[in-house]
Amino acid sequence: MLMEVKKSIKLIMFYFRFNLSSVMEYRVSFLVQTFGMILNNSAFIFFWWILFDNVRSIGGYGFKDVMMLWSIMSTGFGISFVAFGNLSNITRMILNGELDTYLLQPKDPLSNIICSKTVVSAWGDTMYGLILFIVLNGVHIKSLFLFITFSITAALIFASVIVTCHSISFYAGNVDSLVGLITEFMISFSIYPEGIFSGVIKYVLYTAIPTVFMVYMPVEIISKFSMGKTIAVILVTVLWIIIAYITFYRGLKKYESGNLIINKL
Template sequence: MLMEVKKAFKLMGYYFRFNISSVMEYRVSFLIQSFGMVINNAAFIFFWWILFNNVNSIGGYGFKDVMLLWALSSSAYGLCFVIFGNVGQITRMILNGELDTYLLQPKDPLINILCSKTIVSAWGDTLYGIVLFFLVKGFDIKGFLLFLLFCVTASIMFASVLVTIHALSFYAGNVEGLAQLTTEFLISFSIYPEGIFKGGLKYILYSLIPAGFMVYIPSRVINEFNPVLFLEVMGAALIWIGIAYSMFYKGLKKYESGNLIINKL
């Protein structure tokens, strides 16, 4: 088991270096897309600043609390698509029979699929979140290390949820619409104060849409370290990894390769 985990990290590291080399071949384009995303995201700071000039708090959150949510969600989203750039293409690859190449290689197919691509603009999201953290928390080294760790766990949960949804394509055909809707839910529920969500919706934030473990609990731990909450986030990340792997590999047994081959008679 330990050897398999080591191989997975080694493969992820290889793809990360390869993807960096690829995007840096077109540095101007990389910089334009990355900083364009930073500027786009920065516009929301102005919106929240105006809003909090008129109210003291929203759902128990102040301006800096909301900005910390934005920092976590932005960097987590960015890191997810920097490292697991193909996560949004799984349904298309299943339906078009494009998994064959990955299945023939002596590597973990899921890691191989997810990490073989990076999204350039996602680097801007990652950078934006990091800069925003320092603007909110200052040079808090301990807090920043926790922030980086939680960005990793949140990006893993983000990718795991999407893998789980896309894996439904093995059974139900095209679920790209559902996957896109899930992505929007994950983002939307992660950038607004937890206190505005009531009733059953709050339970969803800690289960089907794990925004609670992605940003809400991490923001509390960064502000005031709590070992129990910290372990809950780690546990949630491991559970979602297990769910994603289970769904993908069970569905893979139903995969029919060569769907691109058309018989013309």
């Protein structure tokens, strides 16, 4: 089991270096898309600044608290699509029988599939969140380390939930609409104060759409460190990774090959 984890990490790092070198071949396009996304995300700062200029707090959160949510979610979201750029295409690949190439290679198929591409604009999301965090908190080793750690756990949870949803397509056909809906829910719930949610929604945020462990709890830990909550975030991250792997590989047993033959001249 440990060997498989090490192999997956090595594969992810290999694809990361390869994808980075690929996008850097077109530096102008890379910079335009990256800074364009940073500017796009920055527009929301003014919205929240104007809002909090008129109210003291929302759901127990102040302006800085909400910006902390944005910084972790933006960087986590960015990392997930920088490292796992093929996340959005899994259902299409399953339905079109395009997994054959990955299944024939001596590598973990799931890691191989999701890491084989990167999304250039996601670099902008990643940088935006990091810059925002540094502006809010300055450069302090401990808080910066925690921020990077929780951005990675947020990315892993986000990616695992998306993979789990895509894996339903092995049984139910096209679930792109469901995946899109879950993606929007995770993003939307993550960037608003936790205090405005109650009742059933509160339970959903701990389970099906685990934004509590993606952003809410990490923000609390960064402001006031708690080993118990840190362990909880890590355990939930591992749990979602296991759920994603089990769901995908059980569904893979029902996969029908597309018998695609590609001629290379």
